[in-house]
Every structure is written in structure tokens, then in C-alpha cells.
Amino acid sequence: MRSHLLPAHLLLALPSVALVGACTVGPDYHAPEPRIAAAWTSPAVAGAVDEGAWWTALGDPLLDTLIDEMMAQSPTLREATARIAEARAASDAVRGTTGPQAQLSGSASETMLSKNGQFPVGSIPGFAREFPLFDLGFDASWELDLWGRRTRSIEAATARTGQAEMAAQGIRLQLIAELARAYVQLRLAQRETALATESLDAWQSLETLTVLRERAGEGSRVETERAGSDTANARAVLANAEAGERAAALRIAALVGVEPSAMLPRLSGSGAIPAPPTAIAAGLPSELLRRRPDIRGAERDLAGAIADVGVATADLFPRLRLGFGIGQQARAIGDLFSGDSTRLQAGPGLAWPIFSGGSTRARIRVAGAKVDQAAARYDAAVIGALSDSETAINRFDRALAALSASDAALKRDEAGFELASRRSAAGEDDRLALARARLARIQALQRNAQIRAAATEAAIALNKALGGGWNSAG
Numbered sequence: 001m002r003s004h005l006l007p008a009h010l011l012l013a014l015p016s017v018a019l020v021g022a023c024t025v026g027p028d029y030h031a032p033e034p035r036i037a038a039a040w041t042s043p044a045v046a047g048a049v050d051e052g053a054w055w056t057a058l059g060d061p062l063l064d065t066l067i068d069e070m071m072a073q074s075p076t077l078r079e080a081t082a083r084i085a086e087a088r089a090a091s092d093a094v095r096g097t098t099g100p101q102a103q104l105s106g107s108a109s110e111t112m113l114s115k116n117g118q119f120p121v122g123s124i125p126g127f128a129r130e131f132p133l134f135d136l137g138f139d140a141s142w143e144l145d146l147w148g149r150r151t152r153s154i155e156a157a158t159a160r161t162g163q164a165e166m167a168a169q170g171i172r173l174q175l176i177a178e179l180a181r182a183y184v185q186l187r188l189a190q191r192e193t194a195l196a197t198e199s200l201d202a203w204q205s206l207e208t209l210t211v212l213r214e215r216a217g218e219g220s221r222v223e224t225e226r227a228g229s230d231t232a233n234a235r236a237v238l239a240n241a242e243a244g245e246r247a248a249a250l251r252i253a254a255l256v257g258v259e260p261s262a263m264l265p266r267l268s269g270s271g272a273i274p275a276p277p278t279a280i281a282a283g284l285p286s287e288l289l290r291r292r293p294d295i296r297g298a299e300r301d302l303a304g305a306i307a308d309v310g311v312a313t314a315d316l317f318p319r320l321r322l323g324f325g326i327g328q329q330a331r332a333i334g335d336l337f338s339g340d341s342t343r344l345q346a347g348p349g350l351a352w353p354i355f356s357g358g359s360t361r362a363r364i365r366v367a368g369a370k371v372d373q374a375a376a377r378y379d380a381a382v383i384g385a386l387s388d389s390e391t392a393i394n395r396f397d398r399a400l401a402a403l404s405a406s407d408a409a410l411k412r413d414e415a416g417f418e419l420a421s422r423r424s425a426a427g428e429d430d431r432l433a434l435a436r437a438r439l440a441r442i443q444a445l446q447r448n449a450q451i452r453a454a455a456t457e458a459a460i461a462l463n464k465a466l467g468g469g470w471n472s473a474g
Contacts, residue, residue, distance in 0.1 A: 024148025024309020025317065029155070031374070034382050036286045042393040045150040047281030049291065054463045055180050058274035058456065062266075063183045066256055070179055074257040080168035087164035091157035098150045105327070107135045132338050137327025137343070137469040147317045152310030159304035161181065166317030169470070173293060177464040179255045181457055183274070185250035186439070188453040190270040192446065193245055196238035199442045203227070203234040206435040241432045273452050276400065278460040282393055282466060288385045289465025298374070298381040305374040309367040315360045318352035385465070392458070392465035399451075399458035406451040413444035 050057075056064055071077065112130045113121045119127045124153065207227040213219030256415060269293035289295055323346065330341040353360060420437035 003140045010184070017134065019420055022073070023146075024151050024383070026148070027306055027314040029306045030415045031299060031300065032378060033217055034379070035384070036289075036382070038284070038286075040282060040390060043391050043397045044282035045279045047283070047285040049466045050463070050468050051291070053178065055460075057277045058180070058459075060183070060271070060274045062271070063180065063274065063285060066183065066252065067176055067179055070175060070256045071172070073254065074175060076171060076257075077168070080164075081170045084161070084164045084168055087157075087161040091154070091161045094153045094157040098145065098154070100140055102138065102140040102331070105137045105139065107133075108333075109133050111182065125292055132333075133329070133331055134333050135327060135329045136336065137325060137329075139323070139324045139325040139327075141321055143319060143321045146320055147314040149311055149314035149319075152307045152314065156304045156307035156311065159300045159307060161302035163297050163304065166293045166300060170293035173464060173467070176469055177460050179252065180460045182251045182255060184247055184432060184453050184456050184460070186245065186252060186267060187271055189241055189274040189447055190246050191449045192241040193238065194241065195442055195446050195449070196234065196241045196268065199439065200231070200234040200238055200444075202435060202439045202442060203231040204320075206432070206439065207231045209432050209435060217335045237297075273449060274456050275452070276396075276403070276455040278400070278461060280396060280462050281465075282389070282462075283447035285389070288389060288467060289382070290294060291470055292381070292385045295378070295381045296386055298378040300373040302371070302378050305371045308366065309371060312360070312364045312367040315353065318350055321349045321351070323347060323349060366462065371384060386388055388465040390461075392462040396455075396458040396462045399455035403451050403455040406448045410444050410448045413441050417441040 014285075053064075056066060110130070113119065114131060116123060121127055149447050205229070207224075210219055210224050210227040214221060214224045233413075249264055249267045252262055252267065253260045256263065289299075325343075325345040327343050328336050328338075328341045329343050330336045330338065335341050416436050417440070421435050424431065424434040
């Protein structure tokens, strides 16, 4: 690094020269425009995507309350918000270096010079070897942004702030979807627990009837053993359902950000499984570029990487700094504010790394490689978002079809159980046939509950994939 002081009479001329010759090196950023199909390949519903609180369409006030609480107190969201604050502070720090820098200084020191050193203090009459020195000063400097180093630094910092904001937005939408899924799993587990309890009672009744038939000589030992095994399996199913209910409740507590002891009592009462909406508008594939936080975050990452190339490129060119310093310096504190104690220094300085062993150009290549990486991440984010959305659209469409078929099947099972009940009451069928019809009905209810929960989870996944809830989560 070589530094020179320019003649003082050029000081006034330099700013105008700098303004005329200044330029911003490095590539200018242009937002990518990926080629995206005009329509979905999956059976999507036309219309604008709901950017509001889509979860309210599930019709569960407790779920709405839990989401509001999570948005207010989740530790994960607090961390994401702190990262935004960090990025904004870093951006402000970069902006703060663009203008003149000034500082006040003060010092008091006691000095003793060597008599045998390069400066022969012992041979100079009236020159004291030992003396105090007091100094008060004001210093200012300003580095002219000749090549856009500061401009590119601000661009990079601004892009990183936007990236942090998009990361936080993505976390919000992710947590909302996870909480909604956990809530559906809780209601499903509660429903399964109730049905497993009823199923165990039915199997016990069937086992009792089977034992009576064996004693009456109308059944076999094999049938009795099988009935006992079915009863034991029913107990295992009930235990698993209870464990699933507890796990879902604990997961909700963790997502909301409260201790289990404060959340579990609120979730102890059973409730209906939230019903999925009958349709979800998917908008256009190209609209994902605006709504998906991962795509927008990748775009901001790319913008920051391109700006970094300009910062690295500016190191190839000279740096011009204007400096000014004034202060008071004296060996006696009583003389510190005397006019004879005033010191003044002003002038420009130039630094130009004319030889750096290739390290500057290597840093430019490093920045360029990071641009390529960021561009690849952006392309991957776009492709991933399109794939997620197509998958979610198709899954939701099939889930609704499965739920419709399951509802129809359940109606037939309900009708079959009613018929078996009437036949048993009329003495046309024995109690064993009624117990089996009851078990068939319970199994149909279990399948229907699982399919209903799967359809609601598919709706949640579709809203998340489409970037729904943007306005409410921001």
C-alpha cells in the first residue's frame, strides 16, 4: 500500500474532480426473470390466493387464538425478529461510513527522551530531557466514494436486511402451518382415543359372547382365543391413541412458546377435527415469485452477492481521503489554550494498492463464484416452490375426493349398523352379529376421521405452498 500527500493548494479542487470522475464499478443488479408456465399442471382452482388469515376458514376459534399467541411470544419468532434488527443495524453501520467521520481526542503524558538516542537532547541547551505533554484535538476525515465502494456496500447491506426479513416471514408461515397441523393431529388423536375406547368395549363384549358360545358348545376354543387376542390389540390401540394425543398437545405448547403445564389443561377437552375448505384458489404460478418468502429471500441473497462484486472490484482503484485536524498542544497545562499552542493539519491523502500479489483479483473471483452460488440457490428455490405447489394442489384435490368417498362409505356403514340393531331387537339376529356390526361401524368412523384429518392437513400444506397468509403473518 503506497500513500502520498497531495499539495495543499489542490485541496479545494479535488472534490469537483472526484465528482466528475467518480463511477460505480462492478455489475449492476437486475432482478432475475425466470421462465414459468402460465398455468398449473395439476387441477387448480382459479382465483386469487388468500393472503390473509387462511386458517380462520377451518372454523376453530381455539386454533385462531393459539396462532395469535404464538405470533406474539414464540421464541423462534423472537430470534428471527432479532436477526432482522441485527441486519438493519449492520446496514445503518455501513451507511454511517459514507459521510465525514469526526472525533474528539485528549491526552496527557509524561515523556523522558534518551540522552544516548538518535536525538542528542543532552547537548542542546535549554532542552529538557523530561517533560509533560497535554493535547486536545478535533479530527475529521472523509473518504470520497470515487468508485462506488460505499454505494455497493450499502446495496449489499440493504439486500441482506431484506433477506433477513424474508427469512423471518418464512419462519412465520412455517410455524403457522406446523401449529395448524399439530392442532389437527390433536383433534384426530382425541377422536381416535374416544373411538378406541368404544372399540375396546365392543371387543370385550364380543369376547364375552364368544366365551359363552364355547361353553354352550356352539363355538370353538380357536374363536375364543382369537377374540381374546383382538381385545388385547384394542387395548394397545387405545394406549397408542392416548400417547398420540399427549404428544400433539406437547407439540402445540412448544410451538406457541409456553410451558406444558400452562397449555395442557386448555387442550384437555375434546373437539371436532377442523373441516377442510371445499376449495382453495391457487392463483398463477408466476405469483409465487412475490408471495413465497424463500424465493424472495434467495433473490435478496443474489442481489447482495452481486453488490459484493462491486465492493471487491473497487479495491483495484485508488482511495482518496480528505483530512482535517485542529487542536491545542502544550507542555504546560496553563499554556494549553494559548494561541501559540494551536496545531492544524489539513490535506488530501491517496492510497492505491498497485501490487497485492493477485489477492485483490482473487477476492473478485471469490465474489463472482458466490454470485454463481446465489443464482443457483435462487433457481432451486423457484423450482422447489413450483414443485411444492403442484404437489400440494394435487394432494388437496385427491384428499377431497377421498373424503367424499369416505363420507359416502360411512353413511352406508351407519345404515348397516341401524339395520343390524333393528334385526337384533326383533330377534332376527343374535347379539354376536350386532357386536360385529358395531365394530364395523367403529372402524368406519376411525377411517373417516383419519381421512378427514388428512384432507385438512392437505389444505394447510396447500396454503403454505402457495405463500398464503402473507399479510396476516407479516
